[in-house]
Amino acid sequence: MDFALNEEQVAISELAGQVIGDASTNERLRELEQADGPRFDAALWASLAETGILGAFLPEEHGGAGLDLIALGGALEHVGRTAAAVPLWETCGLGVPAIAEFAPASLAAEILPQVADGSMILTAGWHEDLGEPLLPSTIASRNGDGWELTGTKICVPAGAIADAFLMPAAIEGGSVGLFLVRKTGEGVGIEPLDTTLGDPQAAVLMALAPAELVAEGYESLQWTYDRAVATQCAVAAGVFAEALRLTAEYTKERKQFDVPIASFQAVAHRAADAFVDTEAIRLTSQQALWRLSVDMPASAEVAVAKYWVSFGGQRVVHTAQHLHGGVGVDRDYPLHRYFLMAKEIELQLGGTTRQLLALGKIIATQAV
Secondary structure, three states: OOOOOOOHHHHHHHHHHHHHHOOOOHHHHHHHHHOOOOOOOOOHHOOOOOHHOOOOOOOOHHHHOOHHHHHHHHHHHHHHHHHHOOOOOHHHHHHHHHHHOOOOOOHHHHHHHHOOOOOOOEEEEEOOOOOOOOOOEEEEEEEEEEEEEEEEEEEOOOOOOOOEEEEEEEOOOOEEEEEEEEEOOOOOEEEEOOOOOOOEEEEEEEEEEEEEEEEHHHHHHHHHHHHHHHHHHHHHHHHHHHHHHHHHHHHHHOOOOEEEEEOHHHHHHHHHHHHHHHHHHHHHHHHHHHHHOOOOOOOHHHHHHHHHHHHHHHHHHHHHHHHHHHHHHHOOOOOHHHHHHHHHHHHHHHHHHHHHHHHHHHHHHHHH
C-alpha cells in the first residue's frame, strides 16, 4: 500500500503553507488580536479565495478542483501551525462536505460558488447545553413546504462572522436532520462569545428560524460529524507540531551552566515524549481522513484520533510551556496561542474521558 501523497495533495498543501505562512506572522496576529472586532484576517481570507485554495475542496461541478479530505487536511495543518485567523476549517471542514454530498442541487449551486469566491463563510453548530452532538435537542418543525428551527447552539466556531450555519436538529416524529440556517433569517440571534483565544465563537439562538433541509437521518449526521472531527484533528496536528518545533528551537538556544538545556537528560526525555505524542496525533488523524476519503467506515478511527488530540495534545503543550519557562507565558511570544488553541480544541472535542467512553462503545458494539 502506497501512503505517499499524490501531486495534487502535495501541491495544495505547499500552496496553503506559503499563502497562510506568509500572512500569519506573529506580528500580524498580534495586530489582529489588539484590534477591535473579531479575530478574523479578511485580507488572508481574500487571498485564499484568489489563489483557489477555497475552491480546491469543492466538487468540480461547482467550479472546484474536487480534492479530497487528505488534501484538505494538509491545508488545515498549516492553519494550526500558524494559528491563522481564518475560518478555513469551519467553512471547508464543517460546512462544505455535507452540502456537497447531501444538499439539493439548487442549494449546492447557490452556496458552493460563494464559498469559492470567499463571499460565504460557513460553519456548524453541534454543541448544546445538554446532550450529545448526534442527539440534538433543537427542534425542527414544518411550516408549509419549509422548515423552522427552535433551539440554541453554543460555542459555534466562527459563529460571529459566519453567513450560514449547518444545524443538526430533532425532527418531530423521531427522526433527525441537518439544516441550513442563514444569519439574516428571521428568528436568528447571534451572541458573540468572549474566548481566551479571541476567536469569533458565538451562541446562535433560533426561535422558529427559517431553515432548509440538507439531509435527514442519523446516518447523514454521523457522516457529517465524522468529517468535522477528523478535519479538526488535522488542525490540531499542526498546532502541536508547531508547539514542539518552537520548544526544540528554544531548548537548543537556552543555556544553563553554559550548555543548551536540550542536552539535559530530563529535558530530552520530555521532548522525546512530546515528539511521540505529536506523531501519534498526526498519524491517527491521517488514518481517519484517509478512510473517510475512500468512504470506508471510520467512526473508530475518528474516535482514536480525537483521543490522541485530547490526551496527547495536552501533554505536548504542557511540555512546551514547562520547557519554555517564563518565556512561554509572554504574550509577545507565539507559544501561548498554541496552548490556547489546544485547550479550545480539547473542549470542543469533548475531553479524554468522553473519547474513551465513545471508543469503548464502538469496540463493544463491534465485538457483539
